[in-house]
Amino acid sequence: MLKVRVIPTLLWKQFGLVKGLGFDSWRRVGPVLPTIKVYNQREVDELVLVDIVAHQSNDDPDFESIDEFGQDCFVPLTVGGGITRIEQVQRLLRAGADKVSVNTAAYARPELVSEIAGRHGSQCVVASIDVRAHEDGWACFSHAGQNATGRDVVAWAREMEDRGAGEILLTSIDRDGTMQGYDLALIEAVVSAVRIPVIASGGAGSYQHMIDAVKQAGASAVAAASIFHFTEQTPAEAKAAMACAGIPIRQPFRG
Amino acid sequence: MRVGVIDYGVGNLGSVLRALEELRVSPVLVNRATDMHATTDCLILPGVGNFADCARLLNDGGWITALRDEVLGYKRPLLGVCVGMHLLADSSTEGATEDQSTSGLGFIPGQVRHLRSFGCTLRVPHVGWNSITPICPDDRLFAGIPAGTDFYFVHSYAFAPQNPADVLATTDYGGPVTAAVWRGHVWGTQFHPERSSRAGFRLLKNFIEGPTC
Numbered sequence: 001m002l003k004v005r006v007i008p009t010l011l012w013k014q015f016g017l018v019k020g021l022g023f024d025s026w027r028r029v030g031p032v033l034p035t036i037k038v039y040n041q042r043e044v045d046e047l048v049l050v051d052i053v054a055h056q057s058n059d060d061p062d063f064e065s066i067d068e069f070g071q072d073c074f075v076p077l078t079v080g081g082g083i084t085r086i087e088q089v090q091r092l093l094r095a096g097a098d099k100v101s102v103n104t105a106a107y108a109r110p111e112l113v114s115e116i117a118g119r120h121g122s123q124c125v126v127a128s129i130d131v132r133a134h135e136d137g138w139a140c141f142s143h144a145g146q147n148a149t150g151r152d153v154v155a156w157a158r159e160m161e162d163r164g165a166g167e168i169l170l171t172s173i174d175r176d177g178t179m180q181g182y183d184l185a186l187i188e189a190v191v192s193a194v195r196i197p198v199i200a201s202g203g204a205g206s207y208q209h210m211i212d213a214v215k216q217a218g219a220s221a222v223a224a225a226s227i228f229h230f231t232e233q234t235p236a237e238a239k240a241a242m243a244c245a246g247i248p249i250r251q252p253f254r255g
Numbered sequence: 256m257r258v259g260v261i262d263y264g265v266g267n268l269g270s271v272l273r274a275l276e277e278l279r280v281s282p283v284l285v286n287r288a289t290d291m292h293a294t295t296d297c298l299i300l301p302g303v304g305n306f307a308d309c310a311r312l313l314n315d316g317g318w319i320t321a322l323r324d325e326v327l328g329y330k331r332p333l334l335g336v337c338v339g340m341h342l343l344a345d346s347s348t349e350g351a352t353e354d355q356s357t358s359g360l361g362f363i364p365g366q367v368r369h370l371r372s373f374g375c376t377l378r379v380p381h382v383g384w385n386s387i388t389p390i391c392p393d394d395r396l397f398a399g400i401p402a403g404t405d406f407y408f409v410h411s412y413a414f415a416p417q418n419p420a421d422v423l424a425t426t427d428y429g430g431p432v433t434a435a436v437w438r439g440h441v442w443g444t445q446f447h448p449e450r451s452s453r454a455g456f457r458l459l460k461n462f463i464e465g466p467t468c
Contacts, residue, residue, distance in 0.1 A: 002384070074270075076450045077270075095269050099409070121305045123303075167380070167382060220382070250405045253405070253454035255404070
């Protein structure tokens with residue numbers, strides 16, 4: 001049986017990991033490499049690593065740093081931030097990424113998603129979508145939440161699926177860093193609009209929030225950052241709590 | 256023992272190389288088909304790619320003939336991972352136009368088709384950790400890996416070998432899905448051992464430490 005994944009999200013800015021509130025007020029939370037090492041030793045299900053300032057320049061992703069970060073990672077690693085061209089993807093895969101997440105560049109040139117899927121397969125490309133709620137829905141924002149794109153989340157998620165994205169990493173900017181719980185209505189709206197897996201992100205503050213995202217809203221996986229950075233709660237305990245709630249989770253290999 | 260990792264232009268090579276280094280094996284990254292024979296004892300064909308594109312790259316690089324020589328002629332052990340496993344098949348419908356298919360290496364007879372064509376109604380791609388059931392527990396690849404062990408899968412297409420005896424393990428995703436195949440000294444896994452943490456290390460070790468590797 002397929003297990004529900006608990007995915008720590010690591011946001012990276014220049015030399016270290018950061019975490020914000022509503023995609024703002026970034027706080028430093030520590031160095032990247034030791035954090036990845038610890039998560040790897042604890043056998044988390046997967047990791048997402050995003051360079052949150054890469055979109056500000058036209059430079060390539062920082063391949064050297066990613067190569068260094070990947071050296072102690074033996075669980076799937078999704079890398080995002082600053083991916084604008086297909087050529088960059090193979091370099092990221094060589095550096096230790098298994099999947100790439102595309103966000104800002106997809107609004108300017110949605111064909112990028114089709115190109116990556118055509119070369120590396122749909123399963124290699126994660127469409128990362130950041131949204132803010134408004135009166136009757138959710139609007140998509142690019143550039144780490146800075147720019148309104150004029151796109152509605154449901155229409156955009158469908159377009160990403162049609163263009164070959166293999167998963168959607170769906171983040172509520174309003175809930176980000178608040179630890180008040182995921183936006184369940186948002187997750188449900190996207191889950192019911194597409195037939196690819198949806199990863200819930202933004203707002204996790206307790207294990208119950210993760211259970212709700214899966215059981216009530218239908219998320220295939222839950223991503224979280226603040227809860228692991230700023231509280232005593234851990235991915236292993238989250239999975240234990242989810243198992244108690246009847247959600248299938250992965251048991252570590254004891255062979 | 257020299258483990259060659261075939262670099263044909265696609266694949267999560269960084270992850271594969273690091274997993275081997277973790278096992279204290281010094282992998283040889285082979286980027287020219289003509290170098291394969293002299294520099295390696297056994298081979299890993301990695302995968303993260305679209306079948307049609309991968310088959311074209313294998314062909315353009317002269318890998319198809321070279322791999323046939325190594326595997327069929329010299330009986331070199333080979334492990335294909337994910338799309339690398341699919342490439343062991345006769346053909347695949349991935350990336351091909353309607354009703355067409357692209358030829359693979361043909362080491363294990365059978366076809367690769369979309370999960371939906373097997374009747375899967377769940378979300379596709381099949382992404383995440385899923386438990387495997389070895390069908391032939393005596394095979395060396397799954398030595399010490401009990402039924403129910405979780406491995407990391409990420410795929411939209413699956414391999415249906417012509418001969419059911421070539422299926423080494425299955426998983427369940429809206430129906431049975433081939434998780435591993437085997438014929439003689441050729442193995443393939445649908446899941447990614449290089450990303451399956453300790454269970455994956457055990458499987459890679461089993462492959463590398465086999466009598467013929």
